[in-house]
Amino acid sequence: MFRRKPENVKNSIIRLPEFSYMKSDDIYLDSSCQSPRPQPVIDSMSEYYKKFNACGGRVKYKWGQKVDSEVEATRELVIDYLGLSQQDYVCSFTLNTTYGINTILSQLPRDKYAQVITSDAEHNSVFLPTIVLAKRLGVNRKLLNRNDYGGLNYDKNDLNRAVIVLNSTSNIDGRLLVNLKQIIKDAHDMGGIVIVDAAQTVAHFHDILKGCGADAICFSAHKMYAASLGVVVIKKDLLKTLIIGLIGGGMVIAVTEQNYTLHPDDLASWLEPGLQAYAEILSLKSAIEWLKTVRPNGQAPPEYLEMLSKKLFDGLSEIPGLEIFNTAPSSVISVYSRKIDAHRLATFLSASGIMVRSGYFCCHYYLLEKLKMPPLLRFSIGLHNTEDDIYQTIEVMKKITKG
Numbered sequence: 001m002f003r004r005k006p007e008n009v010k011n012s013i014i015r016l017p018e019f020s021y022m023k024s025d026d027i028y029l030d031s032s033c034q035s036p037r038p039q040p041v042i043d044s045m046s047e048y049y050k051k052f053n054a055c056g057g058r059v060k061y062k063w064g065q066k067v068d069s070e071v072e073a074t075r076e077l078v079i080d081y082l083g084l085s086q087q088d089y090v091c092s093f094t095l096n097t098t099y100g101i102n103t104i105l106s107q108l109p110r111d112k113y114a115q116v117i118t119s120d121a122e123h124n125s126v127f128l129p130t131i132v133l134a135k136r137l138g139v140n141r142k143l144l145n146r147n148d149y150g151g152l153n154y155d156k157n158d159l160n161r162a163v164i165v166l167n168s169t170s171n172i173d174g175r176l177l178v179n180l181k182q183i184i185k186d187a188h189d190m191g192g193i194v195i196v197d198a199a200q201t202v203a204h205f206h207d208i209l210k211g212c213g214a215d216a217i218c219f220s221a222h223k224m225y226a227a228s229l230g231v232v233v234i235k236k237d238l239l240k241t242l243i244i245g246l247i248g249g250g251m252v253i254a255v256t257e258q259n260y261t262l263h264p265d266d267l268a269s270w271l272e273p274g275l276q277a278y279a280e281i282l283s284l285k286s287a288i289e290w291l292k293t294v295r296p297n298g299q300a301p302p303e304y305l306e307m308l309s310k311k312l313f314d315g316l317s318e319i320p321g322l323e324i325f326n327t328a329p330s331s332v333i334s335v336y337s338r339k340i341d342a343h344r345l346a347t348f349l350s351a352s353g354i355m356v357r358s359g360y361f362c363c364h365y366y367l368l369e370k371l372k373m374p375p376l377l378r379f380s381i382g383l384h385n386t387e388d389d390i391y392q393t394i395e396v397m398k399k400i401t402k403g
């Protein structure tokens with residue numbers, strides 16, 4: 001369809017070589033779902049499969065020993081990357097953010113908590129498990145409002161013994177939970193805990209998690225340039241209160257006819273029943289190492305994304321009839337047209353090689369039930385994107401929204 005290069009496209013920024021395997025006319029703008037994997041990440045998985053394809057945590061032979069040391073190094077790197085203390089936190093691996101949140105919530109003890117609190121603007125992976133948790137504990141579930149700047153509106157006195165679960169970055173418009181540290185402090189003062197859904201935070205905005213004191217942080221490695229994998233970083237104090245009910249191989253040091261003893265020195269294993277996704281875990285180490293050093297266009301990743309986001313935000317803002325959901329530029333921008341359904345726009349964009357999301361992005365309560373929005377079109381930018389991708393997208397959007 002509209003694949004002609006517009007006159008004003010500047011090729012001033014070339015794609016990072018780590019993504020040179022991507023076709024130049026594929027414009028992938030769905031990094032909020034899954035980021036593309038840079039070559040070193042792909043290579044790290046291949047290295048595992050070719051050189052030491054063994055399980056971890058169980059064997060004495062050399063491939064398995066290598067897996068153990070790499071997995072341990074990844075756990076430590078994750079905790080460091082989040083600016084948390086190795087003494088206080090444990091890093092465990094799971095399937096994805098959703099599974100991590102469910103794993104914690106489903107094993108919280110009864111009788112310790114008086115209420116469940118979340119916000120109106122949560123992904124279903126927080127929204128739904130908090131409904132289930134409140135029912136299981138037989139307590140109230142309270143929905144607090146997120147303001148336009150991302151902060152949570154609340155009164156400290158209303159946080160009594162609460163399990164609070166919140167995203168630290170919105171997957172609709174990139175809003176950051178700017179008062180995260182204060183919420184955690186207040187929740188702790190009131191005898192509660194805070195579990196953070198950091199799915200959209202970890203790739204580029206993890207600074208807001210540094211030293212935040214959250215009781216647990218759940219995220220998906222596949223949204224931070226690594227392979228498909230979930231990560232739970234949890235305070236040892238909270239982990240020790242869980243009633244472990246998801247259980248199996250690799251977690252115990254003794255089993256009797258009717259009982260068992262969890263491994264006392266390997267707390268991370270308490271959330272890891274069975275064999276793990278070793279290649280994926282190793283890819284996370286590689287992704288973090290890559291993120292720490294990559295300089296797209298000579299810039300730090302957040303600065304680079306900010307530059308592209310502003311261009312996309314400004315370009316989309318000038319298109320007549322297009323409404324911007326965001327209040328500010330962000331690497332995640334949602335829009336809608338008053339005339340053309342978002343799913344049709346996504347299909348038109350796809351015909352021009354531009355891959356974006358349309359719909360409610362698993363935020364059905366907030367977008368559909370509360371705000372009564374039509375389906376949205378979401379552009380989410382990653383480090384593989386270039387200035388050219390942004391210009392092409394704006395040009396095609398101008399054409400297809402003319403109606």
Ligand SMILES: Cc1ncc(COP(=O)(O)O)c(C=O)c1O
Binds near residue numbers: 098197199220
């Ligand atoms: C804010 C947020 N939380 C949770 C999730 C769920 O992530 P996953 O599907 O990897 O579990 C997503 C996915 O897009 C998300 O954006």
